[in-house]
Amino acid sequence: MMSGKPITVETSTPLSSVVGLMRAKGIHEVPVLASGRLVGLVLYEVMARRHSLSMTSKAEHVMVVPPTFPPRATFPEVAERLLETGRRAGCVVDPKSGRLLGIVSRSDLTRLAVTIPSLAGQSILPAAQPPPRVLKDTESARTLLSDLRTLEEFALPVVDAKGKLVGAVALKDLAEAFWRVSTIGKRDRGTREQPPNPPVSSVMSTPAVTVPSDATVGEACRRMTRSALSAVFVEEQGRALGIFSQGDLLRLAVRSRPREQVFVEITGFSPGSDPRLLSELDQALARGLKRLGRLTEPRTLSVHVVPQDQRRTGQATVTMRMHTDRETFASERTDWSVLAAAARGLEELGEQVRKEKEEKMGGKRLSRLKDLPEDTVELSGQPELEERLSRSLLPSPDRKRR
Known part of the structure; x- marks a missing residue:
């Protein structure tokens, strides 16, 4: 279930190096160690919520306390703990030594779900949620800064003037649009550039990743894994009927426990x-x-x-x-x-x-x-x-x- 041999940093590692690792490896969480023991977790979504962020800060200044699991934790147990804490990932720790053994993320559970018939065989439509907000491709992307909590869970659909689904905006898209890392001399710092209200169409990902309304949970999980996304849209005749996210998958697992x-x-x-x-x-x-x-x-x-x-x-x-x-x-x-x-x-x-x-x-x-x-x-x-x-x-x- 877990991703073994995780990439880690020390408490004194500059945040610029942590961000560089995240971008280079395509990961959203990095464990922080002190003398070989787990002390925290640096999360991409936590940094994205910060109004100002210095890249010279140390990892220990932005890390959070991660949920931890014993090596024998089950799928439903891990799913429930991630939902309880609101985190996208947790750490598998040796209960005796405190040594980090690996990371379990929502993406890991999504990959594993396709091998569990009781989950993968379920119809996706009853488990999908109505979109909490539907964006127009012409509206200002800056208005989404107030919806960061929603974007941490899943992307929002973008429609054109005819109401047709044309794209999606996720937390990563918004962070890349409003949060830049610039290098000045030998010191890096994070800045939030102030573009002149870019439209949603300029920051959205396109096309939106979708599954048909008669798809199964397993098919949706495969699409999320293949596209490296945390949610897919349930589509019918070009319109988004709902969103199925990794969080919805976790809730299905929790109810089976x-x-x-x-x-x-x-x-x-x-x-x-x-x-x-x-x-x-x-x-x-x-x-x-x-x-x-x-x-x-x-x-x-x-x-x-x-x-x-x-x-x-x-x-x-x-x-x-x-x-x-x-x-x-x-x-x-x-x-x-x-x-x-x-x-x-x-x-x-x-x-x-x-x-x-x-x-x-x-x-x-x-x-x-x-x-x-x-x-x-x-x-x-x-x-x-x-x-x-x-x-x-x-x-x-x-x-x-x-």
């Missing part, structure tokens, strides 16, 4: 957001999962918040994707607040689950999610599920990303 808790992933919050809002959203999701547990067995719930502003009552859009052991359900709601949008999204998920179960039960009517009492935890005939869902309601801050 036997677990005692529902894996909840919250994204979209900026560092300046009100922390009370995240706490209130967590409680609302817990109540919703408790009710949903009477209808199905949730494995994972991904929640993405797109606030119109940073106030607690600002109009917001909340998208949700819930995986059970066999099904995927999705909702997207916009309302006057994050909590209101989340509540409506949970109700929509409940309606989808209810209708799907009624069809399987030959038309037998089931209660709507909003009609189920909040304080009911008894799950008729499913005591083990009741216990797992009860545990899932306990606070678990390490499973939430802002």
Whole structure:
């Protein structure tokens, strides 16, 4: 699973040398060692978010603490840890000596996924997400600087005046357009050039890498691996129906793992957001999962918040994707607040689950999610599920990303 013999640097290595290695080797992460032991990881996406960056800085000044795995970690375990930490790669470390054995990245898991029939054989369309934003080829690329968090997950589609898919913009494209490394004398430094608002068409990659709507997850993984991309577009008649990313692959792997808790992933919050809002959203999701547990067995719930502003009552859009052991359900709601949008999204998920179960039960009517009492935890005939869902309601801050 891991990439053995990784390229490494020391804590004192200049950032200019680290960037040079990344570009020369086509890698996005470089482990940092001190006396032969792993102490950090330099990530391309972390540097891309920096407003100013001196190439004379040392690696230890920009490195982050990486997720680590034991040598015997399984695919679902690695996938869950990468999702929990929001990182694109982690390090395999000898638990006794602390010696770095290798790196496991999302790209490594993507290559491996094609050999796992339970993953590779699944249809891609239910697992793909609607594009969070569709770009016009004539709009300013500078507006994308506010969407770096989205670009870390996958590329955004670019369409022409007729709505036809003509290209894509990824984090790498944006970084190369607005972040340059220049050499002055013997010292290198990073600068952000200020071009006169280049259009998206000048920074996008073209053509966009696509798969048909009837493709499998395995076919999508092969395209991502062959093209060295983190996502592909699901296309039908020249239009992007959705995006399937390495993150979506990881979520499929996580849902296959036997677990005692529902894996909840919250994204979209900026560092300046009100922390009370995240706490209130967590409680609302817990109540919703408790009710949903009477209808199905949730494995994972991904929640993405797109606030119109940073106030607690600002109009917001909340998208949700819930995986059970066999099904995927999705909702997207916009309302006057994050909590209101989340509540409506949970109700929509409940309606989808209810209708799907009624069809399987030959038309037998089931209660709507909003009609189920909040304080009911008894799950008729499913005591083990009741216990797992009860545990899932306990606070678990390490499973939430802002």
